[in-house]
Structure formats: C-alpha cells, structure tokens
Amino acid sequence: MVDVTERAKQLRDVAYYPGCALEGSGNGYDVSTRAIAYALGLNLRDVKDWNCCGAMEVKNIDPKVQTYLSSRVLSQAVNKTKNNIVMAPCNGCYHNLKKAEYDLAHDENSREIIDKLSTKAGHQTYEAGQAETIHALDWIKETIGEEGLRERTKGKLAGLKIANYYGCMYVRPRHIFPEKDQGPGSESTSKPHFMDDLLSAAGAENVEFPLKTACCGGAHTLSDSDMSTKLVLNILQAAEASGAEVIATECPTCHSGLEMHQIRAEKRYGKKTNVRILYFTQLLGLALGIGPRKLGIHTNISDSIDFLREKGLT
C-alpha cells in the first residue's frame, strides 16, 4: 500500500506530451489541462522538442515509422526532460506511445530498425521499459482521485447529465494496455469508467450510454466525410436518447470529429442535435471554479457558453 502514495507523489510531476492536435484544433484541451494542473498543484514539464507521434496516418505508410516517431518522443522525455512518466491527453498520442512500448518490448526487428533510425537522427535510442505512458484520465485519477475531487469541487456539476465518450484508441487493441482489465480499480477496455468516476466525483450525473467506445470515424474525417458523419450522428443521437445534455470527451480527434460532423449532419442531412460537447478537463475545470475562457471553452466549435450559464456553471 505504500506504493500508492509513493506513486501519487511521482505522478504529481510528469513529462507532458501535448501532441500536434492540442496545438491546433484541440487547443481547448491543452488550455484546460494546464489550467486544472495549476489549480490542483500538479506539475507539467513539456517534453523538450517533441515531434508528432505518427497519429493514425503514418502507420499506413509504414508501421515502423510510427514506432520510431513515438520512440523519439519517449527518448526526449527520458533523456532531455529527465522524467520517465509521460502524460499524453490525446488518445492518438497515448495509443501510439503505448504501441511503440509494446513493439519495442516484443519485436526484435522493431528494436533494430528503431536503433538504426535513432542513431542516424543523432539521439539516444529509447529502450522498452525506460518510461511509462499514462493518459490524462490516469493522471487525475491517481493523483487527486475521486475523494480529492469530491472535496475540492463540492459537487459543483450537480444536475448536469453527461454521456462519457472514450472512443477507440483509449481501449483498443487490448494487448497494448497491459494494465487495463486487471480487476477492481483498473480501467476496463470493454466498459471504461475512469472519466465517469472523475465526473461523478465532481457531482455530475452519468447517463447509461451504450456507445462509450464506438468509433467516430476520426481516421477518415476528411477522406470519407459521409461515413464519419453517419458514425458521429449515431453517437450524438444515442447520447440524446440516453438523456445526456453533454458529451464528455478525452481525445482531440474524437472531440473535433463530433463537433465538425454535428454541424455537417445538420447541413447535409438536416439532422440537428443539441447535445453539447466538452472536454472532461473543461468540465473538471468548471467544477473547480475556473472561468470558461481560461478553459478554452469559447474556442470549441460546439457553443455551450449559454447552456453553462443557465446551469450556473460560469
């Protein structure tokens, strides 16, 4: 039991890997993550000179290029940022770093290629086991926890009905997340609940939402827009049917996919949905009494300012 507090202490000071999306369309996620870190007294050290993890696209050119890109991020964290816990709020980044970790631990061929590329690129080769990648959900859950949030938020989100949407990359494929599905207390890959836990600790009411890990079509958001719109519309309508007023997200690709295709569904198919879309960090920020602008809520495409005012949250 000693290591629980020991670990919580360790996680209070992590290497932070925002990734490309959080510098662009997912800026509200970055701003709100930093804002709650500050409010909760958690330290984020940006990974020095980080690069793109390879997102969902690079592996289709060659999977090893993706492994290399992610391994360079881990190498920068360990060797340049001097921190071996890497916190990545973006599902895509989180997934790719985990996948690189798995590949390097299990595949000799990957190790060779990554070593060759790293040497050519002039930096230290990342070796499996040197770092641990965690998601923003793990980070809050393990440092502050439900108890801590309950104390600090005083149930401020009471009366807010939320559908928690986790998407694909946070849970699939299962083998790259060895810490999940380990019984009570661990995250589940079929019915994830970490976001539910945190938001309900902040007072929100989580609705029974069957599409937590459905796909939003993010990989083809532009190249096959009609498919994405159909998939997103399905998620939005299911959330509304479950009685949700807000969909909480934990990934910039899912988030902007939901927002963009909510508008596209209305424009192209005349299907309007009213459910609001907010990052879970924005919701936690509001619960902690941080103003919506400081959480980047006005930079979201989905307009929820008036709604939040009605709910007494701004």
Added chain:
Amino acid sequence: MPIHEKSLIRPENITSHDELVIEGVDVSGHWSTFIETRVISDYNEEMEQEIAALPGGEHIHRCWQCGSCTNSCTVHAIEPRFNPRYWIYLIRTGMESELLRDKDIIWQCVSCNKCTYACPRDVVPEGVMKATAHWLEMKGHVPESPSMTFDKIFTEQIVEHGRIEDTKVLMQFMKRTNQPLMQDWLKQIVMNIGMRLPVKWGLRSAWNFVFHPRVSGWKKAGAALEDYINEVEQHHKSALGDNKSKVATDNAGQRQLRAAE
C-alpha cells in the same frame, strides 16, 4: 450457407423457368429456381502471399473464418458489403475476381480495431484491410484512395517539420483531391468560432500559419526517415514483383510436369 457460396446467389446466377418438367415431375414456378453452375479456374495463387508481404497483412494465414471481425465491424454496420471475413476468405483462396467486385470500398476501414479486439486468432483484420487496400493500389486495380492521399500528405509534413498542423493538412488535402476548400459545413464552423473568438486567438493562428512550428534538431531525423521510407517502398514493390515472377516460374514448372505426365 457457407460464406464462399455467397457469390452464387447473385441475381445473375439464378435462373427460373415458368414451365419445367424434369423426368415427369412438374417443377414449374418457384420450384424451378436454379443456381447456375460456377466454374472458377483463374485462382490467383500469389495473392495471399503478396498481401501478407505488405505491412498489416502478416497474420492473414491464421484466420479460421469465425466471422467475429465482420460481426463487430463499424463500417459493416453502415455498409453491409464491407465484409472483412469474406475478403480474407477470398484472398486466401485466391478468388481475385470476386475480391475486385468490392475493390472500391475496402479502403473505407476506419481503423477502429473492433475486429482486432474480437478476433480469437490475432489476425489483426484491421491490418489486413490496410494491406489489401495498399495491394489494390499497387497493382493498379484502383486509383489512389482519398485516405492514402491523406496519409501521404500527413507523413510528408512530419518528415519535413517533425510536427503537423491541421489547417495545413486540411488545405493540402482539399487541393490534392480537387475539392473546394470552403465546403458549406466548413464555412459554418469557421463562422461559429469566428464569432466567439478573441482577436488574440486569430493572431496566434495567423502567426502559426506563417511561422510553422518546428522541432529543433529535426533535420537529421527527417532525412533518416525519408531514406527509410524510400527503402521500404522499394522493398514492397519488389516483394510484389519478385513473388509474381517466382510463382509464375513455379506454375510454368508444374505445367511442364503435367505435360510430361
């Protein structure tokens, strides 16, 4: 019905006769619905090996046709013709002409990995879909898919700068696929946020637009990646070419053997 017989019950394979008597038994009407005999002689024996040689296709041989992939598939729910289990069957048996009937939708896999999660044999059907889409393009059966165009633009940007910018990827993609940048829905999005955003945000985006975010010390990494990608591409091309000539000579050898018998 076994999945490999699926193709038999297409309308063009079914015949019926209004009046038909066979050996004195009247089988008119719906009793006279027959499935045409099918003879397949043009199996492509290299297809499985070629697809297995492309990234993602490695484990295709493990498939035991349980159907869990199709059953869990995101795209299948929207487009019933999208059927990973069936395509894996066709690839493994070499039924190329049947596979080519679906050539225009295989690239639509959204990489959700529901199939990978469900597959009891670790086939990684998601990878097989990507490898198959790749194979179709390399063989010239289909033009480059919008998804591949997107992946290429994306990767080029990373090789060059180390990071990507979503606005730049979006603009290049629309340009290369000849789509107008200002789609009605994109316009709506820009208007929606434009109304609410402070001037500062606009300035920041403009700044990023002119001064691209760069990763210091990226040059060497970018060069290493560029070399590696070229090498891999060469390798894929020759894997497809080599297999072909190898199997062709094998086949020729067998023909000679048969002729000798």
